[in-house]
Amino acid sequence: MDIISVNDITKTYRQYRRFPGLIGSVRSLFTREYIEETAVRNLSFSIKEGEAVGYLGPNGAGKSTMIKMMTGILVPTVGELRVLGSVPHQARKDNSRQIGVVFGQRSQLWWDLPVKDSFDLHKYIYKIPPITFEKNLEFCVELLAIKDFIQKPVRQLSLGQRMRVEIAMALLHEPKILFLDEPTIGLDVIAKDQIRQFLRTVNRDKRVTIVLTTHDMKDIEEICPRMIVVNKGSVVYDGSVVELRNRLGNERQVVIDFREEPGLIDMPGITLLQEEGLRRTYSFAKSDASVFDLVSRIAAKYPVEDASIESADIDSVIRRLYQQLAEADLKRQIG
Amino acid sequence: MTLQLFGKLVRLLLKERMEYRADFILSAFAQIIAYAGDYIVIWLFIQRFNTIAGWTWPEIALLYSIGLFTYALGASFSFVQMRELESQVKQGTFDILLIKPVNPYLYLVSRGFNLGYIAHILISGSVLIWSISKLNMQWTLSEYIYLILVVVSGAMIYAGILTIIGAVSFIWIRTNFMFTLFFRLKDFIAYPLPIFGTFIQLLLTVAVPLAFVSFYPAAFLLSNDATLLPQWAMWMVPLIGPLCYWAGYRFWMYGANKYQGAGG
Numbered sequence: 033m034d035i036i037s038v039n040d041i042t043k044t045y046r047q048y049r050r051f052p053g054l055i056g057s058v059r060s061l062f063t064r065e066y067i068e069e070t071a072v073r074n075l076s077f078s079i080k081e082g083e084a085v086g087y088l089g090p091n092g093a094g095k096s097t098m099i100k101m102m103t104g105i106l107v108p109t110v111g112e113l114r115v116l117g118s119v120p121h122q123a124r125k126d127n128s129r130q131i132g133v134v135f136g137q138r139s140q141l142w143w144d145l146p147v148k149d150s151f152d153l154h155k156y157i158y159k160i161p162p163i164t165f166e167k168n169l170e171f172c173v174e175l176l177a178i179k180d181f182i183q184k185p186v187r188q189l190s191l192g193q194r195m196r197v198e199i200a201m202a203l204l205h206e207p208k209i210l211f212l213d214e215p216t217i218g219l220d221v222i223a224k225d226q227i228r229q230f231l232r233t234v235n236r237d238k239r240v241t242i243v244l245t246t247h248d249m250k251d252i253e254e255i256c257p258r259m260i261v262v263n264k265g266s267v268v269y270d271g272s273v274v275e276l277r278n279r280l281g282n283e284r285q286v287v288i289d290f291r292e293e294p295g296l297i298d299m300p301g302i303t304l305l306q307e308e309g310l311r312r313t314y315s316f317a318k319s320d321a322s323v324f325d326l327v328s329r330i331a332a333k334y335p336v337e338d339a340s341i342e343s344a345d346i347d348s349v350i351r352r353l354y355q356q357l358a359e360a361d362l363k364r365q366i367g
Numbered sequence: 368m369t370l371q372l373f374g375k376l377v378r379l380l381l382k383e384r385m386e387y388r389a390d391f392i393l394s395a396f397a398q399i400i401a402y403a404g405d406y407i408v409i410w411l412f413i414q415r416f417n418t419i420a421g422w423t424w425p426e427i428a429l430l431y432s433i434g435l436f437t438y439a440l441g442a443s444f445s446f447v448q449m450r451e452l453e454s455q456v457k458q459g460t461f462d463i464l465l466i467k468p469v470n471p472y473l474y475l476v477s478r479g480f481n482l483g484y485i486a487h488i489l490i491s492g493s494v495l496i497w498s499i500s501k502l503n504m505q506w507t508l509s510e511y512i513y514l515i516l517v518v519v520s521g522a523m524i525y526a527g528i529l530t531i532i533g534a535v536s537f538i539w540i541r542t543n544f545m546f547t548l549f550f551r552l553k554d555f556i557a558y559p560l561p562i563f564g565t566f567i568q569l570l571l572t573v574a575v576p577l578a579f580v581s582f583y584p585a586a587f588l589l590s591n592d593a594t595l596l597p598q599w600a601m602w603m604v605p606l607i608g609p610l611c612y613w614a615g616y617r618f619w620m621y622g623a624n625k626y627q628g629a630g631g
Contacts, residue, residue: 043628105465107628121627128468138460142379144386149379156375157467185386 034114035209035241036079036102041111042265043072043097071097072108073265081208084235084242086252086273089262090354095245098262099213102243103133116208129158132202132240136214140198141186147197148182151204158205165204172200175230192223199227203234210234212244216251228254249347261350263357280349284316284323285342291335299330310337372469373477384482391483398486402435406494409557420559425501426589427559432495434556434581437518439487441525448479449533453542456626465627472619476526502589510588513605517584520608524580527608530615537622549575556581561594568595579607 046066071094100106104120141150176196261269306313413424455461464471532545571578586593587601
């Protein structure tokens with residue numbers, strides 16, 4: 033069953049022109065000049081119960097807008113959107129009890145009070161039965177290791193600690209779907225790992241559907257089997273991480289340091305990507321001969337000092353995807 | 368949104384304030400001194416002219432105190448909340464209100480309930496009681512009920528107007544100048560309405576009904592001349608507050624809908 037279905041959604045913002053100063057403010061009231069900006073364009077996808085989906089795209093791709101529509105904060109301009117069977121903004125109050133939302137850059141905690149106070153208020157607002165609350169609290173406290181600072185004021189927590197607490201709070205009312213908007217932004221490696229591991233457990237064991245936006249590909253790799261890539265408001269890829277890697281990542285890069293200027297290297301299956309003094313970066317098509325073979329053949333013919341093989345990580349796969357998109361845009365503009 | 372939830376929020380807000388106890392007490396103290404200064408200015412003024420538009424010092428003190436007391440009540444539920452709305456919308460923190468299973472307006476005003484107005488309440492309440500005793504009025508129960516009603520209504524007038532200004536941030540973002548304008552107008556009602564020209568009198572009665580906060584109620588209670596309103600309108604005055612607040616709430620919800628992009 034689809035827990036989220038997005039059908040041909042478009043969201044346009046009207047940006048009113050504003051004039052500076054007091055007189056300008058008055059003027060803005062009367063001249064309603066505006067520009068329309070399309071953040072999301074004819075977008076469609078659906079998410080099944082229990083999935084974990086990474087939602088990503090370059091800055092300004094309309095990721096946050098889509099999350100805001102799915103959580104009932106914003107209303108689509110055109111199209112049909114259903115979350116848990118109802119239209120999010122119409123059933124805002126009911127839906128909000130069944131979803132959890134974490135914003136990486138906006139805290140929902142009381143800054144000057146101990147974490148526990150925010151949790152207790154959350155319990156009250158979401159009308160969580162005491163037994164359920166205790167059970168979920170225990171689960172989060174244990175797996176996120178937040179016991180040590182649950183009585184501390186939020187302002188004394190590190191960013192990593194605070195993020196763990198934010199995520200814990202979003203799960204206290206047992207949401208069916210957890211939305212996370214850049215949950216790992218600004219965190220160190222250990223904090224990121226902790227959060228990823230936790231989210232994986234929440235998804236696999238508690239069967240909570242997860243939708244997360246991020247710029248960190250490791251989040252996607254470790255949490256989400258499926259990714260939706262958007263650009264300029266439209267879906268450009270929807271499928272598994274593995275598949276995307278196969279489609280775009282079947283190239284490897286080799287960085288070779290030469291002892292002296294090797295001249296032009298003529299070898300089938302390699303392309304020169306970059307040249308910095310005696311350091312050259314080549315790309316190899318994976319399907320042809322093994323990379324080792326090629327490198328050793330080069331080493332036999334040319335003065336090679338050192339060589340390192342870099343497999344395309346998910347980051348460079350995405351970079352390539354974004355580059356392709358940008359080039360396609362450019363062509364469209366010129367053509 | 369229930370009273371119980373409001374109670375919970377107040378407990379947390381109090382706890383939060385107590386984290387900065389010294390700051391809280393000092394700023395309350397500073398507010399009291401500042402308003403005492405306001406009272407003194409008016410008092411000095413009256414020492415010179417004996418009366419203002421026929422109002423004596425205790426009468427003016429009553430007028431001013433009703434205005435300040437109601438302002439404190441109304442503003443504790445609206446001023447900072449509405450002034451900050453502009454930046455909340457800009458920074459996206461407003462969104463957090465919309466993902467909670469609560470009425471966003473009621474939650475916003477209660478979450479921001481401002482305990483700092485305790486200073487205003489203390490000083491205006493004291494002067495109010497002093498002026499009533501000084502005036503030696505033969506009040507029956509109905510006058511006391513009337514006073515309570517107009518205090519509630521006055522608070523709602525303030526909260527309603529501030530809510531309308533706050534709601535503008537959903538649509539035009541800049542609200543600073545409107546708050547400035549509001550405080551300029553609020554300064555007028557420290558004095559009896561008849562000292563102003565017809566334009567100001569009409570402005571404060573019809574357009575921005577601040578005259579209903581303190582001037583009309585005080586004029587009726589003291590049987591002074593209420594200029595634009597006849598005596599029989601006395602019991603209509605407490606209705607202006609709920610009306611104003613209702614209008615503010617509707618406009619705010621309209622603005623919030625507009626922000627969400629629902630219905631145009």
